[in-house]
Amino acid sequence: MTSTLEALARIVAEPDGRGGTALPVLAGAGPIALRRTRGHRVTMIGSMAAPLGGDRLAVRAELRPGAVLELTSAAATISLPGAQPGPARLTVDLTVAEGARLDWLPEPVVAATGSHLVLTTRITLAPGAVLRLREEQVLGRHHDHARGAPPGRLTSRLTVHQAGYPILDQQTDLGPGAPGWDGPASLGGHRTLGQLLTVGLPAPPAPPPDADAALLMLPGTAATLLTALAPDALALRRLLTAPAR
Numbered sequence: 001m002t003s004t005l006e007a008l009a010r011i012v013a014e015p016d017g018r019g020g021t022a023l024p025v026l027a028g029a030g031p032i033a034l035r036r037t038r039g040h041r042v043t044m045i046g047s048m049a050a051p052l053g054g055d056r057l058a059v060r061a062e063l064r065p066g067a068v069l070e071l072t073s074a075a076a077t078i079s080l081p082g083a084q085p086g087p088a089r090l091t092v093d094l095t096v097a098e099g100a101r102l103d104w105l106p107e108p109v110v111a112a113t114g115s116h117l118v119l120t121t122r123i124t125l126a127p128g129a130v131l132r133l134r135e136e137q138v139l140g141r142h143h144d145h146a147r148g149a150p151p152g153r154l155t156s157r158l159t160v161h162q163a164g165y166p167i168l169d170q171q172t173d174l175g176p177g178a179p180g181w182d183g184p185a186s187l188g189g190h191r192t193l194g195q196l197l198t199v200g201l202p203a204p205p206a207p208p209p210d211a212d213a214a215l216l217m218l219p220g221t222a223a224t225l226l227t228a229l230a231p232d233a234l235a236l237r238r239l240l241t242a243p244a245r
Helices: 142-146 233-240
Strands: 006-015 021-027 032-038 041-046 056-063 068-073 077-079 088-096 101-105 109-111 116-125 130-139 153-162 165-174 192-199 213-217 223-230
Touching: 006 032, 006 068, 021 032, 056 068, 056 101, 088 101, 088 130, 109 116, 109 153, 116 130, 130 153, 130 233, 153 192, 165 192, 165 223, 192 233, 223 233
Parallel strands: 006 056, 041 068, 056 088, 068 101, 077 109, 088 116, 101 130, 109 130, 116 153
Antiparallel strands: 006 021, 032 041, 130 192, 153 165, 192 223, 213 223
């Protein structure tokens, strides 16, 4: 009998009193291993194939006042079909306290043929918190496209609260089974999409006029959202790369 996975990886960051970052909690779980790779950077490493259909995975990061943390991943997260019915679920909860800074810069999420991933990202920012978040989503792997197979489905929701008020709440539903996902009002033939969210930082430069991208000012304090579509992951990364500052 094939079972599904339930796992919660947890990170707590706080100043170490010497100008660096201490990690009193750095606990990987299931397929999500966590490694401190240098300074204030933590890398998420996939220790097994996941998420598969039916899996419930979560990452929770808490930054205490004055902490600085960069979270990355060693490779793309690939959603795969599983033996169990229903979508896989990946939930990310990020809490950033006053005077803390979080850079959430994982590698892309890829929806392979036959898979369905529900990705939920919830962010809570205190006044004076700084955030740089990049999300990249890819519908289908390269060899899926090469053999003419359809991509997987990716349902994503991103919510951001700053100082107790919502400044962003958006949802996308893309891939086979989602209404109108490949039409001109949605992806328009593209297979990659992403966004760069910055709070408490200078706004990123405006995208080139010929790019399928837009820079939006959010209702929060010093908050911007750059959204983009691109034909491939490399072109998308170029559009979403902004100086760290």
